[in-house]
Amino acid sequence: MTDMIARDIDADWVLCTGCATPVFGKRLHRNARVCPECRLHLPLTAAERIAHLADDGRYDPLPLEVASNDPLRFVDTVPYAKRLAQARERTGLNEAVVCARARIGGSPVVLAAMDFRFLGGSLGSAVGELITLAAETALAERTPLLIVTASGGARMQEGALSLMQMAKTSAALGELDRAGILTITLVADPTFGGVAASFATLTDVIVAEPGARLGFAGRRVIEQTIRQQLPPEFQTAEFLLDRGFIDMIVERSRLRQELGRLLRAGARTVPGPAAPPAPDVPDPVVRDSRLLPEPDPWRHVRQARDLSRPTTRDYLALVFDDFQELHGDRVSGQCPAIVGGIAWLDSGPAMVIGQQKGHDPAELTRNNFGMPRPAGYRKAARLMRLADKLGLPVVTLVDTPGAYPGADAEEQGQAVAIAENLRLMAFLSVPVVTVVIGEGGSGGALALAVANRVLMFSRSVYSVISPEGCAAIVWKDPAAAPDAARALGLNSRDLLRLGVVDGVIPEPEGGTGADPLRAADSLGAALRHSLHELSGLSRAQLGADRRARFRQFGSSVTVEAELLTMSEEAY
Structure with missing residues (x-):
C-alpha cells in the first residue's frame, strides 16, 4: 500500500483498501487521497502532507542535514545499513521526517511531517534529532510548531539510542512550553510506540484525522498479552476523543482551515494579552447594591434554573466569534458538562470555558444537567494552562447546580480536581473574568470562578449549597427551601453587598431567556469593560x-x- 502512494496519480484506477471500491486515480489525488465512497483517509507522503496543509502548497524545507548511521552494526535477516539504503532509494528521503517552514491560514509555522514509508516512520536517532531541531527552530523564531505523526514506534535497529529520543524530543517540547509557543500534533494513521509516548501527545492541541490510530502498544501485542479480543474501534481517533485524549477529529479537507484558526490564536509575538480597545458602549454593570431592587430570593432561584435561559453554548454563538472547541482532559475522559475552547471577542482571542446545561430533557441528560465530573474540571484546568502559556485572557461562564455527586466522580478524585482548579486559577498570569449566567452551586461553581472580576446576571444565584440542601440539613424540612434561599443571601443584591461579586448585569424584562440577544449584548459589553480595566495590570x-x-x-x-x-x- 505504501508504494502505491506515489503512483496513484498515474494509475487509471486504485482499489481503496477500506471498502475495496475502485477509484479513478486522478480523482483520488484531487480528493487528497480520501476515498470518496467510504471516506477512508489513505496515507500521504511527508511532502504531500506539507503541500496539502501549506497555503498555496508552498513551503521551504529547513536546511537540516541529518541522517541515520548504523551504531550497533545491527543485522537481522537484512543488515540495517542495507535497509536504510533501500528506504532512501524507495522514498527519495534521507530519513522518516521532513521539516519545513510554511504558512497555514496566513500564520507562520514550523512543520515536522513524518513519512511512514521510511521504515514505518520509526523513531531513530536522526528522526529524534530532526524533530528536536525543528522545535529549536520554532523556539528561536518564536513560531508555532506543528508535528504530523505517522509511526510504528521506536527504531529497534538502533537499540537504546532510539529510546533516548523519546526523552530528548519531550524536553524540546518542554522548552517551547516554557517560552509560551503553541505546539500542535496532527495524528495520522498509525501513530504508535515511542512516538505516541513522547512528542506526539505532549503538544498543546492534538488533532487527528478520522480513523487514525494512536496508542503505545499495538492491537496485536495487547490481544496476545491479555488474550482478549479488542473492540474494532479500539485506539481510533473516535475512541480516543470519547475518552478525553485528543482535542478534535478533522476531515483532511478541513485541516488547513482548522489548523489555521489555532495558529492565528497562538501566533502572538509578544508575551501577555493584548489590551482591548476602550469600550465605546456604556458599561451595563451595576456596582452599587443599593441600586438593585429588593429581591424575592426563592423566585430568583427558580428563574436562575429556567431552561429558557441562554446556556454557555448560546453565549458562545451570540457574544463571541469563531469558537473552536477543544476536548478532553488527557487523563480520564471528555466531560460534556464543561465546554471550552478558543474564541474571539472583537479583535482578540480568549479562552472561554463554561458549564453547559441544556434547554430540554435530552440535552440536560446528555450534559449531566450541567454537573461536571472530575474530567470536566481537569479539562478546564488544561485549557487555562494553555491560555496562561499563550497569554490569552480567560472568560468563564458559571451555570451548574454543583459538581456531580456520584460514586464514580468520587472514585476519580472530584475533590482533588476542584481543589487543583482553585489553586491553579489563583496563580494564572492572565486576566480572568467570571460571569454567573444562571445557577452557581457550591465548590462546583467556584472551581471556575477564582477570577479578577466576578459578575453575575441579576436573576442568577450563587451559593454554598442549594436552598433545598440547606433546608434539609438545617431546617430538617425540604419544604423550608424558600426560607433557606432568603437566609443564604444567594441573590445578586446580597452578593454584591457582600463583595462576593464585583458587579451585576441587569437582565431584560422577563429574564435572559425572554430576550437572549439583548442579554448577549449586555454580557459582551460587561466582558469588554472588565478586560479593558484589567489590561493595565502586568x-x-x-x-x-x-x-x-x-x-x-x-x-x-x-x-x-x-x-x-x-x-x-x-x-
Whole structure:
C-alpha cells in the first residue's frame, strides 16, 4: 500500500483498501487521497502532507542535514545499513521526517511531517534529532510548531539510542512550553510506540484525522498479552476523543482551515494579552447594591434554573466569534458538562470555558444537567494552562447546580480536581473574568470562578449549597427551601453587598431567556469593560490582584493594599 502512494496519480484506477471500491486515480489525488465512497483517509507522503496543509502548497524545507548511521552494526535477516539504503532509494528521503517552514491560514509555522514509508516512520536517532531541531527552530523564531505523526514506534535497529529520543524530543517540547509557543500534533494513521509516548501527545492541541490510530502498544501485542479480543474501534481517533485524549477529529479537507484558526490564536509575538480597545458602549454593570431592587430570593432561584435561559453554548454563538472547541482532559475522559475552547471577542482571542446545561430533557441528560465530573474540571484546568502559556485572557461562564455527586466522580478524585482548579486559577498570569449566567452551586461553581472580576446576571444565584440542601440539613424540612434561599443571601443584591461579586448585569424584562440577544449584548459589553480595566495590570499584578481579592474575605487585607505592596516590591 505504501508504494502505491506515489503512483496513484498515474494509475487509471486504485482499489481503496477500506471498502475495496475502485477509484479513478486522478480523482483520488484531487480528493487528497480520501476515498470518496467510504471516506477512508489513505496515507500521504511527508511532502504531500506539507503541500496539502501549506497555503498555496508552498513551503521551504529547513536546511537540516541529518541522517541515520548504523551504531550497533545491527543485522537481522537484512543488515540495517542495507535497509536504510533501500528506504532512501524507495522514498527519495534521507530519513522518516521532513521539516519545513510554511504558512497555514496566513500564520507562520514550523512543520515536522513524518513519512511512514521510511521504515514505518520509526523513531531513530536522526528522526529524534530532526524533530528536536525543528522545535529549536520554532523556539528561536518564536513560531508555532506543528508535528504530523505517522509511526510504528521506536527504531529497534538502533537499540537504546532510539529510546533516548523519546526523552530528548519531550524536553524540546518542554522548552517551547516554557517560552509560551503553541505546539500542535496532527495524528495520522498509525501513530504508535515511542512516538505516541513522547512528542506526539505532549503538544498543546492534538488533532487527528478520522480513523487514525494512536496508542503505545499495538492491537496485536495487547490481544496476545491479555488474550482478549479488542473492540474494532479500539485506539481510533473516535475512541480516543470519547475518552478525553485528543482535542478534535478533522476531515483532511478541513485541516488547513482548522489548523489555521489555532495558529492565528497562538501566533502572538509578544508575551501577555493584548489590551482591548476602550469600550465605546456604556458599561451595563451595576456596582452599587443599593441600586438593585429588593429581591424575592426563592423566585430568583427558580428563574436562575429556567431552561429558557441562554446556556454557555448560546453565549458562545451570540457574544463571541469563531469558537473552536477543544476536548478532553488527557487523563480520564471528555466531560460534556464543561465546554471550552478558543474564541474571539472583537479583535482578540480568549479562552472561554463554561458549564453547559441544556434547554430540554435530552440535552440536560446528555450534559449531566450541567454537573461536571472530575474530567470536566481537569479539562478546564488544561485549557487555562494553555491560555496562561499563550497569554490569552480567560472568560468563564458559571451555570451548574454543583459538581456531580456520584460514586464514580468520587472514585476519580472530584475533590482533588476542584481543589487543583482553585489553586491553579489563583496563580494564572492572565486576566480572568467570571460571569454567573444562571445557577452557581457550591465548590462546583467556584472551581471556575477564582477570577479578577466576578459578575453575575441579576436573576442568577450563587451559593454554598442549594436552598433545598440547606433546608434539609438545617431546617430538617425540604419544604423550608424558600426560607433557606432568603437566609443564604444567594441573590445578586446580597452578593454584591457582600463583595462576593464585583458587579451585576441587569437582565431584560422577563429574564435572559425572554430576550437572549439583548442579554448577549449586555454580557459582551460587561466582558469588554472588565478586560479593558484589567489590561493595565502586568502579568504579576494580575495574579496578585486575584489572590488579594479572595484574601480579603473575612480579613482586613484589601486588594488595593496588596497591589500597592506589589508595586513597591517591583521598585
